[in-house]
Amino acid sequence: MKVSGIFFLLLLHRSCSALNIVAPRTHNALIGSSTLVPCSFTVDSPPINPQFLAILWLYGEKELVRYDNKEKSALPGVSIDEGVASQGNASLTIHNVTIVDQGTYKCVIIYSPNRKVKEIQLNSQAPPKVKLLEKVLLKNRDNHLLCLITSFYPKDITVTWLRNGLTLDGFELGTLQMDTDGTYMINSSITIFSKHNQDHAIISCQVDHVTLPEPIQDAFTVQYGEEPKITMFSSHVGQNELFVCQVNDFYPEAVQITWLMDGKRMEPPRKNASSTFNKWDHFLIPGNHKRNMNVSCVVEHETLESPLIKTLTVADEKNSLNLILAFIATIFVSVLITLISLHFFVYKTKYFQRFQLSPIHILGGWNGETDQKMTMCCTASNCSKEIQVTWIVEEDNGVKLKVTDHQSDEEAGKLLNGGYTVRTNQSERDGLYNAVTVLTFTPNASKHCNMKATCSVLSGRRTKEKTYKWSFNVSRPRLSAPIKFSVDSFGDIVCSVALEKFYPKNIQTIWSCGAGNYQELDNIKSKTFLNHSENTFICQSECQVPQHLFRNPGFRVRVMWTHPSLVQPDSQEVSAKDLPWSPVVGEIIVPSLVHGTEARLQCEVRGYYPNNLQVRWLRTESGKSELYEVCPSDKYKVPEMETTQEPDKTYTSTSSLIVSVSAITEQGAEFICQVTHPSLERPLDKRTGVLTVKGKPAVQNIFQDGKYIVLEVDSFYTQNPLVTWGKADKEFGPYKRIEEKSIQSNTTKSSDGSSCLTSKCDTVKATHMVKLVDTYFKATVEHGALKTPEEIFFVRSKGKVYLLSEKEKKELENITTNY
Template sequence: MAFLRFQLLALLCLTGALEVFVRSPQKAQVGSDVLLQCTFSVTSPPVDPKFLAILWRYKDDIILRYDTKGLAHHPRVSFNGREAKTGNASISVANISLRDGGIYKCTVIYSPQTKNEEIALEILVPPVIRIPNKVATKGEHKTLLCSATGFHPSIINITWMRDGDKVLTDSQLGKTQRNDDGSYSVNSTVTIMPDSNHKNQSFTCRVHHDALHDPLEESFQLVYKDAKWNRIIVICGAVILVMIGVILFIFISRKLKNLRKAPGRFKLNDIKWPEKLVDGEEIILYCIGSNCAENTQVTWLEQRGSDEPEIIRPSSGQVEEEEALLDRSYEICDNREGFRSYSSRLRFIFSLEKHKGVKFICRFTSDNETLEKHFHCKPVYAKPSLVDRVKTSLCVSGEILYSLRLDGLYPRDIQILWTCVTGERQEIISSEEQLVEYSPLTFSVCSEARITEKVFTDPTCKVRVTWEHGSMDQPQSREMSILDPDFRWTPVVEAIQTPRLFHGSPIDLECKISEYFPDALTVNWLIIKDGSEEETSLPENMFHMKSKRESDLTYSCSTILTDLPSLETHQGVEYICRVQHPSMKTHIETRTGKLRVMAKPHPVEPIEMTLGDNSRVQFYLNLQGFYPKDIEITWDSEDGKYRYLLSPTNTVTRGKDQTFNVSSVCAVLGPLFINPQYRISVQWKHESLDVPEVRSWTWRDLPWRPLMEDIIIPELEAGKEAALTCKFSGYFPDSPSVRWIKKEKGNETEVKLPTDDYKVLYSKSNEATDKTFTQVARLIFNPHLERDQGAEFICRVTHPTLEEPIEKRTGPLLTEYMKKPQISDITPTQDGMFELKVDGFYPGDIDISWIQRAESSGDQWQTLNPYSGNIRRNTDGTCSMTSVCEYYGGNKDKEKYILMAIVKHKSLESPEQKTLRLESDNGKLKPERKLLPFL
């Protein structure tokens, strides 16, 4: 609680952010002094000593502590407290030994922040080499031995050489052995056959090791002896060793007899123990007896409750630290310190479950006198252990839930504090704790705190949780930041969806970003042009983005850039989508790589066709605006059975916009199109096209379709030969089919014309400037009133270029048949009347009028009222009728008169007249006598 009060005070002081820097790994030669460098900095210097604490640990043992209470450290460790105020927390370790290698931890506490950094120290011990036997026997194999001992680390290389430069490749390196002090030893051997040629040769053993600045080597020459001298040397050596052993035995025996009992009274000091007994930590109970006799014996016992004490049996042999933690074994170490003192240490791993309430007894027996000291296991603790790490999860409300779980603590009292630091502002965060039983003796606590999304838009925001427990020398803490490497919700940027770029065609480049939190994403699009390394930011109005929240409560967005590529400015460009987020120290990006701008060939539609000489059809394919230049154009034809490749003429040109144009001309024989299965095709392939494009033509696709003019109808007269003329032109090839058809009046059925009554004549011509054909079809017949009246004639043309036949019609020929009337003279009848007969006329509409006047008087013409009979139909379809006029004349005798009949008909260009001269005879009109012969 005191620390938490101190920490709250520190929060009010707005201390700066803490950063710790170390140099790791480091190496040191055995016996030297090494400086373990650890420096720190705060954002608001200078360092305030009131908030500073520095700890150094080696294998979980504290070797230095520096805080407001002062400085405590191991005798071989030195530290400068004045420099600590300037940010230097380094220590110097003197007289480095092999046991000093391993992990050192530098902990800097600048309340309320704690930073830990580790330094790996590797101890270098150079090897010592020895070549024990340099004597060889002539004619016998000799194995040379080079021994390297006392080196560290274990990696070593040994090479044998002859005469200084020739390497012996058949040497063998033995298995590396670890010595009791932690160093290593190894032997290297090489076998040779000594002979007279080796007398002047030298051999060298060369050793390479990290602890050596230069290779270590030893050179020698063999000493040659005969075999009999070897046996003598072995016998002499054995005798010498026996003599040395006898002398040592006599010396030791006399030394032991001279030992005397320690003077004074036998005394046993209290057991020394650590301040806290923490579950899982190593405990050493230390007891010293003074004025002890030579036969002093020590026994350690443990007593549980009221049970009888049990003698502690130490584990046999040396037990590794990890094994001891698992076995909970005891290790007893007795040591005579001079001739008067005797010490004993009981070393074990404290277990809350096993040792809570246990009493340890140290019993000394010296010259039959027994003394003992007791130690009760209290107070006891179990350190809270952090399960995994501080966990984070997202809430639907848009907050991050931080969850801390500590297991195995004893006793249950624990203080947990959550704080949030944003810039220079610090505030305490409310939290909820839940304490449950973890085991029969220990507890588990879970603490949760919620922080809003808006806080994390500032990357300097840090969340710190600190816990304090009686088992801990110092509070422990964890600090979380959105910039931590294990922060789970950093953006994931997918590759840019890159379409192909086409000149003058807008493109959309899409980049998807997902799995990030909070929603504070910044996206920039940049472009690098070909031949340049300079990045150019694109304006924001060229791209847009929209974010959304996913089912896993993270955010995702899709950003789309719209651009208009051109060959001049975008060839070889590279687009970059650069993403920044508060959870990242630097931006991340994805690139398209260098892109190529292409342009698709566009055909000029419709593809032009012209007629050439010798009835050839020329096809003109014009492809415009494509890039790159390479393009493949293939012409071919097929007739239903075979396929033929054609040879076109291609001409390529370049436009002002850097694109290319090509004109491909291909000529084929026009009459081939008469075959309905004949087809000509052209195909072009280009890099910009997904699939080749094809155009093909059959006879239906030729543009030269026949155009028909209206049928020319002459004046038709029954019985008089006439010709209906139909002209059609502008067609190719020359393969039309013409048919004349008749539809009779009142009947829609088409009737085939009988060849006896109707004849068809054709005339062709291809004198048109465009080399197309023209044809005139004539239907010759004698109009018949009964057969042809009201009939309709059709001229129907079929051609390969036509899907359906075309035709022209005359319409019903009702008013076009005429026959002039045959008019008789005016004749008197027996009943005193005059008549006029009209025969063989058509159509039946006719007008007959009568007029008269007196010739002598010169009177004007007078209209008479005739009596006209009905029109009669003749067998040939013509008409006949008779018109009768009654005329009395005047009262004068011998008076002369003129009687005239006027006939009007459609077939007559002008009315026809018939005249009769009359004279009066006794009141009656009679024809003049001179006219009688004509009657």
């Protein structure tokens, strides 16, 4: 932008004061940060007088900042410190530097009458990030290692592989790729044959870049991995089928297990003495399935080039037996066999055995529901006398209760709140007694967190006891709300979730993300604490995800949690469409459209995150509904979108469309600003509405036609201009308005769609035609395309009409301004 002639008052300062300006030739700035482009100046006669000072910053020829005693303005994203500008510091601050900010900046200092300019070349830069994906080797085989280098700019980079600080040869560089934010990424790979003498060797991927004071690297100490072995089996649980997948003897610890049913995805380690790990997972299929199905366990591990898969086929089942009934039936069969054995030994061999008491068994599965009954069972056999059974329950809160099945009504009433019942069935054969006794109760969090149940059996003078310790799994974790989002100070998106009302405390949350292939995240923060009012636990878990990953519409984040109360892990997923920062599109600002001029249409989009906004301009023709994309051309210009980051981390962008206005193409047309963002299900459209084009009237001719004075006005659109006439007998007025009845107007159409107006004034008397006295006239043209009315001054002298000269017109305007 030209700056000469815009500071008229500054040029009135005539005192000569030398001006010196200091600024570097180049300046480097990190992408995503704020940078201060230095520029300072001095005068030889301080202090600096702000009245004669003007500061401008230009990017190429585009004005960024203006500072003088009349105006202080700056485009979004840039600023100067006005508090120190008058002290000689004109440095420019660029907020949230991007790649497009690099280029030539001009620091212009005017201290009237002196003017000086310094050019500074700004270089946008971004340091690389380095990550080794594989950090484990397999013995006596080739190992393929991969190093990812991301988020760097400019693109020149040096990669070196090292073993114990010595350079390795034979590595390869992948294809350089550009990320959506304009930075670059590349990968490097190397194949290493592992040997035993490489124990504890350090393998490094080292990267050097212009932004780094010294090279950076990611490294690991060689450790040998073991490939996992997989075992899979199934078992009936009531009417359901339980599948168990056991993975053994693998190292390192991280492993991922996935379940497939007929090929479709359905969705805690222990260390061995051999320093490898085992892990098991399970999958429960509800009963009453009516067809054969294949259930697969898929295991992924760092030592595997491809996943391990084990598959079992589930046959069609029509009548599954209940597990509790089957268990009790087994007990009775065992009792029957015991009776037969006793008969043989007591009566055939005359040998008497002491009675036996089995361990306590849990009947049925426990799924953590608060209203589910818990049933414990114990059997006694080979008793010489009738049996008396007492269950002793020690609750977690210190209460100790004794429960029998022959208590008095008063005793039963005392235990009613405890909710315990005992049922014992005895049988006698060949003089020996057998019994099955069952304790039933409803678990409670405050009483059964770590309870102990003892079955005490008295037969004659002999007593036997069995004790069972049970940890209470009271309830499943529940989501208090869907996954929440926030933005941290580094611009990463923080995903957080709260799980509540679960017991016991041991819960594990696993975050992963990806587009089809999920990768487990390691930057996880979780904390679990007790809700004292309910005696249950609450877990809060969060992870950080780089914002650029959400630019992929298929990218998803998953949180999965495991807990003893769950048969299989539960999970929740979110994508960019769940983000709370969707763009809000403002109204399109449409200036007055004047034929033959340029007009800038602007549309502001606010409140979106991440910074992956796409804007297209579309148009419709007059009277038609078809949409056409506006492509840059001589008629349409689409400047680069201006984007700034707000204090709340969201982005605001302004998109512009510059149109060379023509009444033929723009009259009745409509422009549409279409916005696309990963958080949107479908694009957002904002319309201008039907456009109206104005034509700026132009006075083409003034002449005399007999007693008429004729004024011709053409090149206007949409409305006729208003022409008024005034007359004065003196050179400088005052002008008296001529009545409408003395004026004739006629409008005609031109080939380009514009109109022409002829206005004739017949107020000249015949005596004026022959008099030698001059008569002065003024014609005023008003139209919507004119910022101010246009006035034409002329004089009739000696019977002829003459336009006043520019000098005479200026003097006349000055005199008649207040009229």
